[in-house]
Amino acid sequence: MGIIEKIKEIEAEMARTQKNKATEYHLGQLKAKIAKLRTQLLEPPKGSSGGGEGFEVTKFGHGRVALIGFPSVGKSTLLTMLTGTHSESASYEFTTLTCIPGIIHYNDTKIQLLDLPGIIEGASEGKGRGRQVIAVAKSSDIVLMVLDASKSEGHRQILTRELEAVGLRLNKRPPQIYFKKKKTGGISFNSTLPLTHVDEKLCYQILHEYKIHNAEILFREDATVDDLIDVIEGNRKYMKCIYVYNKIDVVGIDDVDRLARQPNSVVISCNLKLNLDRLLSRMWDEMGLVRVYTKPQGQQPDFSDPVVLSADRGGCSVEDFCNHIHRSLVKDVKYVLVWGISARHYPQHCGLSHVLRDEDVVQIVKKKEKEEGGRGRFKSHSNAPARISDREKKAPLKT
Template sequence: MGILERIGEIEREIARTQKNKATEYHLGVLKAKLAKYRTQLLEPQGKKGEKGEGFDVMKSGDARVALIGFPSVGKSTLLSTLTNTQSVAASYEFTTLTCIPGVIEYKGANIQLLDLPGIIEGASQGKGRGRQVIAVARTADLVIMMVDVTKGEVQKELLTAELEAVGIRLNKKKPGIYFKQKKAGGIKFNATCTLTKVDEKMVQMILHEYKIFNAEVIFREDCTSDELIDVISGNRVYMPCLYVYNKIDQVSIEEVDRVAHIENSVVVSCNMKLNLDFLLDQTWEELSLLRIYTKKPGRAPDFSDPIILRGGASVEHVCHSIHRSIVAVFKYALVWGKSTKFNPQRVGIHHIMCDEDVIQIVSKK
């Protein structure tokens, strides 16, 4: 029996098994088996070079955004509108057959936007070049999931399920579970909170399914068996996602208003160029990029060429982005902006920066 047949058999068994106290251990083991087979399907063992096949697009710019969706939802039109790259757009499906990169120049940052071929149902099992599309999506900093507003929530649910099947978790944070495999000592289980979804027996059964008999597991949150499986697998990617509903010119204003109020959603019309500015603003927010301006002693700040860094960056990251030798001679920095209590404030190398801060670095004599 092949991997696809085994996955189908387990999925059918999960679907027909009633969820109650008596079956929760059985379901936990089935989910662990399913995750194991899906990992094997995504990363086939065998000839060298098979693992992680993709479109091999070189990463460039300050951040990478993957544009995914079903065929003919307007991905290529959006890429052509937001960037200077022309992606062929037509009224038939599968117009785009490979990954087309473009660059959005926004607020001084270069954001790489990847127009990926349309995904079809069953992409996680390799249908319609789905495996290559997903391999590229895993390397992105943000996923923009484009759906046709006239198709309702069906496309969104199907795409989310396909990405979930290959270990991409959208708009979720890493589970609060500490897991470390050991060479001896058996399974040590502990929890810092009351657990309502799993217990020690289920944890042991799931670990045994993975042939793990010596490990330390600490639950810091009330997590589910699915989240435990994610932690054990260790290959899950947690990333933000914006749901972009295109073709709003084809539905009523009441429907547009309803969709616009869904969490992490943006409504646009690529053909009529409606609401694209708000989409760029939301993309910037989700990427958590910072613009840091530099200042030389006795001169005004240089607002023409900001240093672009990721959220949570410190003065040390600013120094490295200017030149790697600066940290060795760093004495202190003067910072103006939202990250300080007063302007200018003298700070050390571990001070966390905010967007649009101005920094002057003072070196040792």
């Protein structure tokens, strides 16, 4: 029996099983069995790179956004509108058969937008090009789930389930469960608050299913069995997703209003060019990019060409900023001057650990350079502190 058949069989057993206190443990165990099988399913088939023809697109720009949706919801039309790159659109399903990249120029940054083939129910099990499409979604920073405003609202749940089946978690933060495998000592089970979904016995049973007999586990929130399985599996990807309801030109105002009020949703019409600005600004906000402008000493900052950082990817500290410019820069930095939201006063002298915010301006003062406006009072030393204090300015360092 193949993996998919096994999953189907367990799902059928779960559907047959009544949910109550007596079956709780059994159901938990079945969930763990399915999670294990799904992980097996994700392992690329032998001899393949896992990508698939036409899907390997090189990353470009400051972030990557994937368009995911059922066929003919308007993904390609949207890519063409937002990027100017033409992607074939037509009224028949599966017009797009590969991954088509385009670039959005927004707020002085470049964002790679990927058009993808439509996916259908069963995509996570390999229907259509589902597996490749979802792999691309996983490689992106956020997902735009494109939905047809005139079609069933169930589509959103079906797609969410398909993405969840391959380990994507949309608009969720990782469960607050500390979990560490040990070599000996048995299972230590603790929680910082009363648990209503999981008890010690259920936790043991799930761990047993994974053949884990020594581990430390601490619940910091009232998590569910699914959360526990996610933490044990450890391969989940937590991503932001914006639900984009397209074609609002063909539905009534009441429906538009209702869809627009759903969490994380934006309603648009590609045909009437409605609300595309709103979509872009939402997308920008969710990406959490931080633009930092470099100010050379004695000159105005270059406001057209920011260094782009991200808290989720790589971090936003002064050190991350320096590494972005050049790997070897950090060791030459004495301190930096910062103007912007992250600064308490202008300019603030900051060290490498200072966390920058969007639109900050930074001037790097190197160990051998003089401070702007000031006179170099003492020669720099390789062991000089990264941050210069007032005391040190008055009293030169001893050698």
